[in-house]
Amino acid sequence: MKKTSTRLADGRELVYYDSRDDVVRDAADRRPLDPVATTAEIRRDPLLGDAVAIASHRQGRTYHPPAGECPLCPSRDGRRTEIPDADYDVVVFENRFPSLAGDAGRCEVVCFTPDHDASFADLTEDRAALVLEAWTDRTVELAALPGVQQVFCFENRGAEIGVTLGHPHGQIYAYPFTTPRTALMRNSAAAHRAATGRNLFDDLVERERAAAERVVLETDEWVAFVPYAAHWPYEVHLYPRRRVPDLRALDDAARAGFPPVYLELLRRFDRIFGEGEPPTPYIAAWHQAPFADPERDDFALHLELFTIRRTSGKLKFLAGSESGMSVFINDVPPEAAARRLREVASA
Numbered sequence: 001m002k003k004t005s006t007r008l009a010d011g012r013e014l015v016y017y018d019s020r021d022d023v024v025r026d027a028a029d030r031r032p033l034d035p036v037a038t039t040a041e042i043r044r045d046p047l048l049g050d051a052v053a054i055a056s057h058r059q060g061r062t063y064h065p066p067a068g069e070c071p072l073c074p075s076r077d078g079r080r081t082e083i084p085d086a087d088y089d090v091v092v093f094e095n096r097f098p099s100l101a102g103d104a105g106r107c108e109v110v111c112f113t114p115d116h117d118a119s120f121a122d123l124t125e126d127r128a129a130l131v132l133e134a135w136t137d138r139t140v141e142l143a144a145l146p147g148v149q150q151v152f153c154f155e156n157r158g159a160e161i162g163v164t165l166g167h168p169h170g171q172i173y174a175y176p177f178t179t180p181r182t183a184l185m186r187n188s189a190a191a192h193r194a195a196t197g198r199n200l201f202d203d204l205v206e207r208e209r210a211a212a213e214r215v216v217l218e219t220d221e222w223v224a225f226v227p228y229a230a231h232w233p234y235e236v237h238l239y240p241r242r243r244v245p246d247l248r249a250l251d252d253a254a255r256a257g258f259p260p261v262y263l264e265l266l267r268r269f270d271r272i273f274g275e276g277e278p279p280t281p282y283i284a285a286w287h288q289a290p291f292a293d294p295e296r297d298d299f300a301l302h303l304e305l306f307t308i309r310r311t312s313g314k315l316k317f318l319a320g321s322e323s324g325m326s327v328f329i330n331d332v333p334p335e336a337a338a339r340r341l342r343e344v345a346s347a
């Protein structure tokens with residue numbers, strides 16, 4: 001893997017990740033860009049104690065541009081985009097419209113492929129491995145920035161999820177605090193450790209493997225299952241078989257084993273609702289331990305993949321109980337979801 005770091009015309013950082021070591025990426029960004037003016041501000045809710053990022057500058061962001069004006073395609077044929085080079089493998093750059101910026105953190109965009117019409121599920125195993133290397137390297141780099149407490153790599157896929165650009169891409173948020181969901185998991189793990197002396201994640205994964213009915217896919221390196229209390233209609237949690245706190249700690253065998261497993265899960269997601277359905281909208285979210293947590297080795301890196309589609313043409317909305325009270329109502333029993341995700345395995 002070759003890494004080439006450069007700056008865009010407005011000073012934002014851009015990093016190319018290439019499979020081949022002899023690739024030269026020296027194209028300059030010649031667009032007349034104004035400096036990025038961000039007003040991202042973190043406010044803490046006094047009742048709930050959680051953080052809200054107020055980011056009013058995002059209202060003017062690029063919204064569903066035509067394919068010919070995609071800012072994530074390479075710069076070609078006289079058209080200049082966010083990526084100065086005429087080609088790339090995987091590229092990461094600072095978001096021009098960040099939800100978090102300055103002391104409030106950092107937001108990055110990850111382009112998985114220069115192919116505008118592809119999706120992650122279409123990537124080769126080599127390209128998926130390169131994306132994993134990019135996620136890992138960003139975790140290393142962002143951990144070194146002052147104030148960053150947690151790095152969140154994720155992909156929103158599909159217009160139903162609110163994706164404003166069709167080009168296959170994900171995002172990385174570097175938060176200056178521990179996020180509420182991570183804090184809840186950490187507290188559960190600490191309580192389990194105090195009560196049993198054991199690791200909660202290990203016990204949970206072993207219980208799912210032993211019960212087997214919600215297991216979707218298992219290899220020597222990874223295991224994927226629908227959790228016992230799944231919140232979403234189709235939700236899969238993917239764990240490395242050897243627990244590690246974050247992407248940086250994955251060993252070579254786990255890295256090598258990731259692409260086929262993840263690509264297969266994504267392909268199955270696109271088959272859940274049958275032929276002729278538009279691609280399944282999903283969120284793929286990496287959970288990593290916060291950096292300053294003294295108990296961070298008790299945390300387990302894992303990926304949570306879920307869709308908001310509950311049946312053909314129908315979305316699960318976060319309505320009164322979910323949005324008003326944080327109580328999820330799931331219409332699809334987790335055991336049935338797991339059965340469906342096994343049925344649609346690749347031949």
Ligand SMILES: [Zn+2]
Pocket residue numbers: 070071072073115116167
């Ligand atoms: Zn594009």
